[in-house]
Amino acid sequence: MELRRRIVDSFNGKWMLISLIILFILPLVIGTGLYLKSIPLLEHHSLRQLVFSTNWAPSRSSFGFWSFISGSLYVTLISFLLSLPFCLFAAIYLTQFSSRFLLRIMHPVIDILSGLPSVIYGVWGILIVVPFIGDYLAPALGTTSTGYSVLAGGSVLAVMCIPYSLNMLIEIFRTVPCGLREASLSLGATSWEAVKHVVIRGNYPGIIAAFGLGIAKAFGETIAVMMVVGNVVSNSFNPLDPAYPLPALIANNYGEMLSIPLYDSALMFAALVLFIIIVIINLIFRFLIHKTRKK
């Protein structure tokens, strides 16, 4: 018995360490693999030209990724702007003003939203969002659009990311002690002032982390965005125009047209860029959390 306990204890201790090492090494292995696969492209083109050129013509060996990078950033930005007010205010309402019963109902609803496969969001986007933009919103703004656009991609992404950020915000806001809000109210604050000064201001790091998670998720989302964003290389800043985000480029083309020289390597480079941008986004959010915590 004693021996068995010692073996279990030793095994668990070692397994915890091994799991940690694997988790630590995994991103390094992925990043290194993508870099190695991108080397053929990097040998023929400068990094600056690849990242900042908008000229995309693989058959003429012209690989400028800026349109894809900006497309990804633009769709992510729109999804962030659309999801932010919904997430923040829904989380505030659910934790500070609503009855516990409503929160109990909303928890499974949010879980269902986060568990839906992204292809369902894509179909919903094609059936509802794209026609709405093409048939109603664009004409109302005095312009035309097929509906397959940055705005459609951003809207679908916003709905997809809301459950992630919302769940985290709810957990953060629930930790605000009642006494803190009561203290603010008893000093003459209105309900909103108490929320602003206690719930929001006191939780900047958590709020930033919640939206950081949402943005990272949005940036890498592929299928749903690919279905509604139009997948046309464009440098327009009109949200009613189509775009071609990086994940869509990789998903649409990997395994095809590999007869074109360096195309395989170019797609691996696109994945590497995606990987690095996600790392940068995470680092920026870590930095912001660190800065706000210090205050």
Place this chain on the structure above:
Amino acid sequence: MSILLQEIRKQPIETSSITVTKNLTPVLRMENLHVYADHLHILNDVNLLIPRNQITVLLGPSGCGKTTLLKCINKLTDLYKELKVSGRIFIDDKDILNTSKNVPDIRRKMGLLSQRPYPLPLSIFKNVAYGIKLKGVRDKKLLAFNVEKHLREVGLWEEVKNRLNEPASCLSIGQQQRLCLARGLAVKPTIILADEPTSALDPKSSNIIERSFGELKKNYTIILVTHSLRQAMRMADYVVFMSEGSIVEQGLPEILFNRPETAQLRDYLKEGC
């Protein structure tokens, strides 16, 4: 002993009813106060007068409704949708319970000190200035003057004057509680609601708070919730003993503690000493 309390002393102590005297000028009056939470009757027909510029101690075992009574007074019960409150609470003859107008102004009349300190996630200076700023004061000199005045009032100024811009959370628990008291005083309340304010503090910090209350009652009316009999004996000018949501006995401490009329209070005194 003040004229007010001499007047109270002349009257027989009635249980669960308003002790009305001709010359009594109570700052706060409760009539037929009931609080329900689902099927629980948390407060049952509470009738109470709070004398001005005295320390009224709400005494009773845990869970007897003392904190709920305090939260009714500054309408914090509004935050809890499961609570149903009925009855009337008058401050200067205005019913504050059955109104939804100017609630922040009503709450501002009462400084709240909780069981454990809740400094706002701001600097020491901004914590004290918070309530003043909410009133619309923006003048920096006036803010600084008031912050210093109220920090001195609670004996904290010398300890924090060189680190006013540090987060309030850096202070010790005892200092945080005094900061919260200063923050409450800064909005110029007439009543201080103290809900077991020393229960989380060390003896030294507790003594400082108790001494502050002794000084503050010259200018403020203090309602102190406690389940510490010793603290009640030390501080009370008027005692309200509660049990299971009702007021069991109320009156002057020397009478209540020496000649308890009910078995509940007798038992409580026996266990508490």
